Amino acid sequence: MIAPRPTAQECKVLPAAALRDRLALVTGAGSGIGRAVALRLLELGASVVGVGRRAQRLAETAELAKTSRFRYQALDLRDRPAAAEFVAGLGGLDLLVNNAGGQFVAPAAEISRRGFDAVTDLNLTAQASLLLAARPGLAARGGRVVNLSLSAPDRGLPGHAHSAAARAGIAALTRSLARRWRAEDIRLFCLAPGTVLTAGAGEELPAGDLARIVARTPLGRDTTPGEVAEWVAALGSGAADAVSGALIEVDGGAGLVAAAALPG
Ligand SMILES: CCCCCCC/C=C/C(=O)SCCNC(=O)CCNC(=O)[C@H](O)C(C)(C)COP(=O)(O)OP(=O)(O)OC[C@H]1O[C@@H](n2cnc3c(N)ncnc32)[C@H](O)[C@@H]1OP(=O)(O)O
Numbered sequence: 484m485i486a487p488r489p490t491a492q493e494c495k496v497l498p499a500a501a502l503r504d505r506l507a508l509v510t511g512a513g514s515g516i517g518r519a520v521a522l523r524l525l526e527l528g529a530s531v532v533g534v535g536r537r538a539q540r541l542a543e544t545a546e547l548a549k550t551s552r553f554r555y556q557a558l559d560l561r562d563r564p565a566a567a568e569f570v571a572g573l574g575g576l577d578l579l580v581n582n583a584g585g586q587f588v589a590p591a592a593e594i595s596r597r598g599f600d601a602v603t604d605l606n607l608t609a610q611a612s613l614l615l616a617a618r619p620g621l622a623a624r625g626g627r628v629v630n631l632s633l634s635a636p637d638r639g640l641p642g643h644a645h646s647a648a649a650r651a652g653i654a655a656l657t658r659s660l661a662r663r664w665r666a667e668d669i670r671l672f673c674l675a676p677g678t679v680l681t682a683g684a685g686e687e688l689p690a691g692d693l694a695r696i697v698a699r700t701p702l703g704r705d706t707t708p709g710e711v712a713e714w715v716a717a718l719g720s721g722a723a724d725a726v727s728g729a730l731i732e733v734d735g736g737a738g739l740v741a742a743a744a745l746p747g
């Protein structure tokens with residue numbers, strides 16, 4: 484049985500102004516999930532700073548946002564000094580959404596050292612650096628962090644050995660920092676979507692593979708960008724402050740079953 488896929492409107496369950504007067508930094512805000520998150524946080528009253536490498540994509544998000552509460556900066560997050568300088572310049576920060584990421588699909592034996600480094604750098608080390616740079620700003624405001632991961636990295640993802648290692652790493656880092664930083668009133672969460680049919684996912688895997696992965700998902704459907712955005716907003720709003728350091732899998736139960744067949 485296929486569970487009903489909510490419309491964009493049906494995903495919106497938080498009260499209006501739930502994030503009024505908050506400042507959020509969203510990485511990868513020029514496309515897919517990051518754009519959906521940025522737009523939803525704005526809708527809920529936050530001011531949002533979006534970053535990504537391509538200014539044109541961020542400008543498109545700004546056009547959709549239609550509010551001066553959105554500003555953006557082109558930035559390669561793997562340039563750690565530049566990223567650290569940028570985040571320090573923001574001052575107090577209520578929410579950091581570590582969303583920028585991605586990988587290529589390849590059998591583990593065909594991933595070169597540089598390929599492994601490129602993926603772990605983007606999905607783990609760059610996220611970790613940004614977190615450390617944002618720490619003073621987050622501590623100043625009792626801020627929250629949502630680190631994006633990928634569902635079930637610890638249960639074996641064919642073709643994703645490099646990414647699974649990085650994604651499991653970010654989940655572990657989230658837990659470690661949640662424990663250490665609670666003294667500074669910073670809360671951290673790790674949010675792990677299953678399959679979200681963004682253009683980025685379409686570049687990573689052929690449509691047929693994505694369809695097979697979705698078909699094997701217990702709920703029989705993909706996760707929508709609107710659902711992910713609402714989870715991020717809820718975690719950022721304080722509604723989930725009884726939770727600390729958790730890995731939350733928003734994946735239609737994909738992590739409960741064996742991964743679909745892909746090379747490697
Ligand atoms: C069962 C699994 C379920 C999964 C469901 C689907 C879930 C979807 C999840 C998503 O994350 S969707 C988001 C999708 N968007 C992306 O993934 C795009 C992002 N990808 C990239 O931007 C790049 O691939 C990268 C990971 C950042 C690497 O870019 P970079 O510019 O740093 O790399 P290069 O300089 O080009 O290459 C470095 C190194 O990597 C090797 N390499 C690159 N591509 C491949 C490949 N397809 N296969 C094998 N190796 C690759 C490249 O050859 C270089 O290594 P050397 O040759 O120099 O040794």
Ligand SMILES: NC(=O)C1=CN([C@@H]2O[C@H](COP(=O)(O)OP(=O)(O)OC[C@H]3O[C@@H](n4cnc5c(N)ncnc54)[C@H](OP(=O)(O)O)[C@@H]3O)[C@@H](O)[C@H]2O)C=CC1
Nearest residue numbers: 511514515516535536537559560583584585678679681683
């Ligand atoms: N779609 C899915 O099924 C799933 C996605 N995810 C994760 O969710 C996140 C968003 O995915 P999605 O929206 O689908 O994919 P996209 O490819 O659309 O998003 C990735 C974003 O990251 C930005 N980015 C990539 N590299 C860098 C960099 N070095 N510096 C700054 N920004 C960078 C990209 O912008 P630019 O290229 O302009 O830099 C882009 O906006 C990713 O981390 C992804 O891995 C997790 C589970 C499932």
